[in-house]
Amino acid sequence: MPIDILMPALSPTMEEGTLSKWLKKEGDKVASGDVLAEIETDKATMEVEAIDEGVLGKIVVPAGTENVKVNAVIAVILEEGESASDIGSSKPAAEAAQKPEAEAPKEKKSDAAAPVPAAPKAPVANEAASDPSIPEGTEMVPTTVREALRDAMAEEMRADDKVFVMGEEVAEYQGAYKITQGLLAEFGARRVVDTPITEHGFAGLGVGAAMAGLRPIVEFMTFNFAMQAIDQIINSAAKTLYMSGGQMGAPIVFRGPNGAAARVGAQHSQCYASWYSAIPGLKVVMPYSAADAKGLLKAAIRDPNPVIFLENEILYGQTFDVPKMDDFVLPIGKARIHKTGKDATIVSFGIGMTYAIKAIEELSKMGIDVELIDLRTIRPMDLPTVIESVKKTGRLVTVEEGYPQNSVGTEIATRVMQQAFDYLDAPIITIAGKDVPMPYAANLEKLALPNVGEVIDAVKAVTYTA
Amino acid sequence: MAPRKSSGAAARKPAAAKKSGLAGGITDFDKADEIKAYGEMLMIRRFEEKAGQLYGMGFIGGFCHLYIGQEAVVVGMQMALKDGDQVITGYRDHGHMLACGMEARGVMAELTGRRSGYSHGKGGSMHMFSKEKNFYGGHGIVGGQVSLGTGLAFANKYRGNDNVSLAYFGDGAANQGQVYESFNMAALWKLPVVYIIENNRYAMGTSTARSSAQSNFSLRGNSFGIPGHQVDGMDVRAVHAAAVEAVAHCRSGKGPIILEMLTYRYRGHSMSDPAKYRSKDEVQKMRSEHDPIEQVKARILELKHASEDDLKAIDKKVRDVVADAADFAQADKEPDASELYTDILL
Ligand SMILES: Cc1ncc(C[n+]2csc(CCOP(=O)(O)OP(=O)(O)O)c2C)c(N)n1
Ligand SMILES: [Mg+2]
Numbered sequence: 100m101p102i103d104i105l106m107p108a109l110s111p112t113m114e115e116g117t118l119s120k121w122l123k124k125e126g127d128k129v130a131s132g133d134v135l136a137e138i139e140t141d142k143a144t145m146e147v148e149a150i151d152e153g154v155l156g157k158i159v160v161p162a163g164t165e166n167v168k169v170n171a172v173i174a175v176i177l178e179e180g181e182s183a184s185d186i187g188s189s190k191p192a193a194e195a196a197q198k199p200e201a202e203a204p205k206e207k208k209s210d211a212a213a214p215v216p217a218a219p220k221a222p223v224a225n226e227a228a229s230d231p232s233i234p235e236g237t238e239m240v241p242t243t244v245r246e247a248l249r250d251a252m253a254e255e256m257r258a259d260d261k262v263f264v265m266g267e268e269v270a271e272y273q274g275a276y277k278i279t280q281g282l283l284a285e286f287g288a289r290r291v292v293d294t295p296i297t298e299h300g301f302a303g304l305g306v307g308a309a310m311a312g313l314r315p316i317v318e319f320m321t322f323n324f325a326m327q328a329i330d331q332i333i334n335s336a337a338k339t340l341y342m343s344g345g346q347m348g349a350p351i352v353f354r355g356p357n358g359a360a361a362r363v364g365a366q367h368s369q370c371y372a373s374w375y376s377a378i379p380g381l382k383v384v385m386p387y388s389a390a391d392a393k394g395l396l397k398a399a400i401r402d403p404n405p406v407i408f409l410e411n412e413i414l415y416g417q418t419f420d421v422p423k424m425d426d427f428v429l430p431i432g433k434a435r436i437h438k439t440g441k442d443a444t445i446v447s448f449g450i451g452m453t454y455a456i457k458a459i460e461e462l463s464k465m466g467i468d469v470e471l472i473d474l475r476t477i478r479p480m481d482l483p484t485v486i487e488s489v490k491k492t493g494r495l496v497t498v499e500e501g502y503p504q505n506s507v508g509t510e511i512a513t514r515v516m517q518q519a520f521d522y523l524d525a526p527i528i529t530i531a532g533k534d535v536p537m538p539y540a541a542n543l544e545k546l547a548l549p550n551v552g553e554v555i556d557a558v559k560a561v562t563y564t565a
Numbered sequence: 566m567a568p569r570k571s572s573g574a575a576a577r578k579p580a581a582a583k584k585s586g587l588a589g590g591i592t593d594f595d596k597a598d599e600i601k602a603y604g605e606m607l608m609i610r611r612f613e614e615k616a617g618q619l620y621g622m623g624f625i626g627g628f629c630h631l632y633i634g635q636e637a638v639v640v641g642m643q644m645a646l647k648d649g650d651q652v653i654t655g656y657r658d659h660g661h662m663l664a665c666g667m668e669a670r671g672v673m674a675e676l677t678g679r680r681s682g683y684s685h686g687k688g689g690s691m692h693m694f695s696k697e698k699n700f701y702g703g704h705g706i707v708g709g710q711v712s713l714g715t716g717l718a719f720a721n722k723y724r725g726n727d728n729v730s731l732a733y734f735g736d737g738a739a740n741q742g743q744v745y746e747s748f749n750m751a752a753l754w755k756l757p758v759v760y761i762i763e764n765n766r767y768a769m770g771t772s773t774a775r776s777s778a779q780s781n782f783s784l785r786g787n788s789f790g791i792p793g794h795q796v797d798g799m800d801v802r803a804v805h806a807a808a809v810e811a812v813a814h815c816r817s818g819k820g821p822i823i824l825e826m827l828t829y830r831y832r833g834h835s836m837s838d839p840a841k842y843r844s845k846d847e848v849q850k851m852r853s854e855h856d857p858i859e860q861v862k863a864r865i866l867e868l869k870h871a872s873e874d875d876l877k878a879i880d881k882k883v884r885d886v887v888a889d890a891a892d893f894a895q896a897d898k899e900p901d902a903s904e905l906y907t908d909i910l911l
Contacts, residue, residue, distance in 0.1 A: 107621025110837035111628065131614070132831075132852065143839040147621075150614050169623055271842065272770035295740040295776040296707050296768055324706065327741070362626030362678070364689040366705035535905055539689030540678035541626065542899040 101186050102151050104174040106160070106167045109138065109145045111361040112413065116140045117165045118173060127155045129176060136162075136173070142277050153178045157186055232429075239420035247389035247421055248278050248354075248410065251396035252316060254426070256286055259314060262400055263290040265301060266318030266355075275320045276356060276415055302328030302353070306335045309351040309405075316400060319355035322371050322409065336405035337380030352399045354408035357385070358450060358500050359537055361413070362544060368537035370501030372449070373510070375407040376478040382431055383477040385409040387452040389419035391475055394429030402431060411450045434481035436488075440470035443494040443558050446485055446511055448474040451498040451549070454530075458498075458554035467562055477507055485511060486519050493524035494561040498554055503531040525561040530554055592805040596870040602644070602801045603861045604879050606636035609660040610858060611887045612669060613832075616659065616676055616690075620836050624895055625676045628705075629690045632660035634831035637857035638763055639664040641804025642731060645812050649726065653701040653714040654733035656691035657763075657830075661733065665698040669890035679897035686900040687908070707768075708741030710734060711760070715747040718758035718821070729815040733761045737768020739782050745789075748821070752789040755820035759811045760786070762823065763798070765830045770842040783825040791821050798826030799855040829855070 109116070120137040123129055129149040136147045156177035160167055167173065175186050242250070256262045263286075268275045270283040270293040283291040294301040298319065305315040319325040325332065332353060340348030359368035376383045382404055386392040392410070399406040421427070437452070438459060447455040452473055459469040470488050474481065489495050495515060497508030508529030515527060533547045559565075594602065613631040620629045632639075635657075643652075643664040654661045662672050667683065675682025675693050683693040693703040701717060704710040714732025721728045738744065739762050751758050762782045766773055773780040783793035792814070797803040804826065811822045829851045833840040840848075865871050871879075 105622055108623050108836075109621075111626055113837075143837070145833075145837070145839050148617075150618050169621075268770055271775075275769070293771060293775060295771075296737045297740050297742060299742050327706070327708075360627075362689065363628055364692055364705065365687075366692065367628070533905065535909055538687040538900075538905065539627065539675075539684075539692070540686035540900050540904075542902065543678075543687065543905050546902060546905050 100178070101156060101181055102153065102176045102178065103172045104135065104147070104149075104176060106169050106171045106173050107138070107147055108169045109140060110142065111363060112416075113140055113169060115166045115168045118160050118162060118167050119144065121158060121162050123155045125155055125158055129153060129155055138167075147173075149176070151176055151178070153181075156181070233422045233424070233427075238423040240423050241418050242389045242393075242421040243416055243418050244386075244389045244392050244410070245276070245278055245280075245415040247393035247419075248396055249280055249282070251393045252279070252400070253282060253285065255397055255400040256282070256290060260290075261312065262314040262316065263292065264316040264318060265292040265294055265305060267294055267296055267320045269293060269318050274318070276412060278410075278415070279318065298324050298327035299331060303331040303335060305351055305353075306331055306339075306349045306405075309336070309349040310339060310347050314350055314400060316352045316354060319353065321360075321367060321412075322355050322357040323367050323369055325353065325355070325371070332375075332381075332405070332407070333378055337378050340404070341380060348403060349405045350403045352396070352402075352406045352408055354396070354399075355410060356412040356415070357409035358411055359532075359544075359548060362539060362541065363537075364539045365536040370409075370449075370499065370532070371407075372409060372477050372499065372501055373505055373507050375409075376480075376507060376510070377505075378478075380405070381478060382406045383409065384431060384475065385449040385477055386475055387414065387447075387449055387473050389417070390421045390427075391429060391435065391473070393421055394427050395431060395475065397426075397428045398431050401428070406431070409449060414450055414453075429475075432476045432479040432481055434484040435473045435475055436484070437471040437473045438469070440468040440492070442468045442492060443496065443562050444470045444472065444485070444488040444492045445496045445498060445554070445558065446472045446474055446508075447498040448477065448507070450500055454549055454551050454554050455498045457551045458558065461551070461555055462558055465559075465564070467558060467564060469558060474507075480511075480514075482511075482514055482518070485515065489515055489519050490522045493522055494558075495523070495527045496530060496554065496557045496561055497527070498530045498549060500532045500548060503529065503534050506531045525563065528557040528561055530557055590806045591800065591802040592809065594802050594805070594864075596868075598644070598805075599861055599865050599868075599870055600879075602637075602640055603858065603865060603876070604883065605640045605643075605664060606801065606858045606861065607880060607883045608669070608886065609636045609640070609663050611883050612663060612673070612890070613659060615887050615891050616673070617832070617836065619673075619677065619891060619894070625690065626678065627689055627691075628656065628835050629676070630657040630835050631830070631832045632657055634851065634857075635763060635765060635798070635826075635828045636660060637801040637804050638761070638798045638826045638828055639733075641801040642759075642761065642808045644805050645808035646729070646731070649699065649728040650812075651699045651701055651714075651717045651721075651728065651730040652733070653710045653717060653730065654703070655707065655710055655735060655738065656703075656705050657735070658691065658693065658703050662693055662695070662698075662700055662703075665695065665700045667693075667695050667698050667700060669886050670893045673890040673894035674897050677894040677897070678899065679894060680900045680904075681893070681897045685904055687904065708734060708738040708743055711738065711741070711744045712747045714760075715751050715756060715758055715821075718751065718756035718815075719754070721757055722754070727757075727816045729757045729759060729812050731759050731761055733763060735768060736762060736764040736766065736773050736780075736782060737771065737776060739785060740776060744785075748786050748789045748791055751821035752786070752791050755818060757815035757818075758821045759808075759815060760791075760821060760823045762825045763828055764825050765828050767830070767834070767842065769834045769838065770840075772842065781825070783823055786821070786823045791823055793823035793825060795825045795827060798828035799851075799857045800860060801857055
């Protein structure tokens with residue numbers, strides 16, 4: 100039976116790609132392991148290898164086709180003794196079997212690997228209103244979070260020779276998630292340093308270099324691996340200023356993707372926002388939009404303190420407007436009012452914002468006018484902005500992906516209860532990930548994460564809406 | 566990137582068995598051994614090819630690290646073990662599980678995240694275990710399994726049995742600090758653990774030359790007095806010979822030992838690795854000149870242990886098992902929603 104070659108998924112988050120080139124033509128013999136075609140995603144060009152033996156009977160998707168969906172038939176291989184006329188009798192292999200129910204995480208994972216133009220432009224209302232530093236009429240450039248982070252590092256490295264970036268695969272490989280793309284070419288191996296897989300070692304080395312006056316940016320391939328290094332981050336980076344009586348500290352940025360990606364399982368899917376925010380001596384930043392990622396990373400690099408900068412793999416490919424300015428820096432420790440409203444307040448940050456934004460759209464259709472605050476910095480926390488909002492709305496819901504016990508939300512709830520108790524008209528609801536390690540199965544992973552429905556229900560509950 | 570000096574892309578013959586306390590050498594496989602090794606390596610190869618295919622179709626998600634090219638390592642090691650010996654490794658673990666005798670169906674169903682998988686769909690490609698087969702995972706944090714494997718050996722010594730634990734890790738993992746903390750304790754307390762460094766020359770996109778001040782990993786135990794040996798990890802007989810000696814060394818109470826397996830992965834690091842850090846020639850050369858399965862096949866035919874047709878029959882049987890596992894893993898149900906909250910605490 101002729102064998103369909105399907106457009107492969109080449110990464111945990113890929114949905115479509117460009118079929119850039121065929122390396123075999125119709126009629127060519129193929130053996131298992133032969134490279135058939137090249138496919139481009141925004142992260143990489145990948146090869147499609149043949150698994151079966153036979154003859155390339157028909158190319159269904161010609162070279163140069165963009166936005167080819169994963170699992171579309173791209174070619175047909177004929178086995179010994181078959182001819183092109185047999186094509187058509189074959190059945191798409193995927194059809195027969197039960198598809199995983201949760202093809203749906205795709206909706207949320209709008210994806211690092213999708214081609215850039217396909218990435219949705221998330222709405223960011225009122226941003227300029229909260230950050231008056233952007234002059235009227237400034238040009239806005241659609242930029243992915245990935246590019247914004249890279250631009251921030253490049254600008255700071257151009258401005259200050261003391262700034263360097265270090266981590267696994269940051270140089271020659273251009274970054275495991277392509278955040279450091281192009282930096283090696285511009286700044287050379289002295290300032291863009293590939294390390295061995297030794298997180299505890301290079302985190303400590305970075306802190307030492309910072310104590311000696313350099314400005315390291317230490318990339319963790321993901322923050323899950325920073326657990327190997329957490330002693331140096333907390334015991335050395337966070338405490339040296341205090342222990343030395345102010346003589347020396349560690350001006351260092353620890354950055355990388357944090358939280359769940361897509362189906363990468365228990366050891367690779369954890370949010371560290373509340374962990375690091377418990378530590379005096381650290382600043383903790385967790386941006387949602389590309390503009391915030393850029394302005395806050397620049398601020399973090401200039402900050403004389405250790406800053407934990409928590410990114411998100413799913414947000415990397417999303418596009419937002421970034422102001423075109425020579426030096427766009429945002430203040431650490433200031434929240435951004437994403438949308439003003441009067442009926443209830445939602446406080447979120449990082450990828451949590453994606454649930455909140457969808458929820459407030461739905462809620463506004465029901466006539467509930469929500470004020471949405473993007474915390475941006477977890478420590479120091481901009482509580483005054485939250486309190487101000489709660490005084491107006493009297494109702495509060497927090498949204499994050501991390502574990503529910505000792506979450507950022509429970510911290511906010513405690514402080515709001517202490518400082519604005521008389522203004523509250525309903526108990527605060529904290530939406531978080533479920534109290535379980537992240538499961539691998541698609542359906543369970545979906546259940547383990549927060550969802551838009553939970554946020555909507557929470558707002559309805561605090562506003563006593565049926 | 567400048568073309569790397571073909572760094573002996575040709576056969577990396579193991580450095581002479583210096584300072585190793587091991588004779589090195591090759592086990593003289595009889596007919597049964599050759600056929601067994603052939604079938605088991607082929608099973609891993611075909612299983613991995615199918616897993617790659619299912620990943621491409623979206624049935625497997627997340628990270629999926631294939632073992633293609635390295636099959637001789639686990640198969641040769643496993644042939645030297647006895648009941649009760651334990652195995653632990655990292656995330657490139659499908660081959661280890663199959664070699665330990667875990668069922669293809671259960672492994673594949675875990676890859677698709679279904680309820681009949683070894684972890685009921687909750688672990689995934691990187692996290693599978695089988696108490697019954699003494700397979701202790703399946704670990705995603707590079708280097709973490711090395712201390713755990715040392716602990717398995719500690720338990721054997723504590724109980725006074727003569728079982729041995731095999732702790733597998735990569736050339737990249739060999740640079741993690743806890744590896745050396747483990748080496749020290751294992752040597753100090755003479756723990757029966759075989760440290761198997763699967764040196765496939767790359768840790769993701771970083772070659773050993775770019776990551777390691779000492780890239781002869783068999784010497785990494787020197788300062789602790791742990792003997793080490795480089796082994797041609799593409800030749801299942803060489804792996805077996807080293808395994809037999811290493812396991813005997815541990816069983817006789819002499820403490821830990823290191824085996825550096827010189828091997829190679831044909832595919833990218835994981836499914837999303839464009840593998841631009843090495844040349845296609847380098848990969849092609851390894852495949853065509855050192856393939857572990859082709860080597861056995863050639864010997865079998867040359868020595869007339871079996872005919873082409875006999876081998877085709879083995880291949881067919883293997884393909885059938887893999888196809889059955891794949892069908893099963895696609896048709897099986899996802900775990901029940903209630904599983905979300907089970908197995909967190911006892
Ligand atoms: C502590 C930690 N750091 C980084 C990673 C990301 N990572 C996964 S595999 C890998 C490369 C490991 O290479 P090696 O040890 O040589 O094993 P191989 O993949 O070649 O089998 C890296 C960097 C991780 N999983 N854990
Ligand atoms: Mg390796």
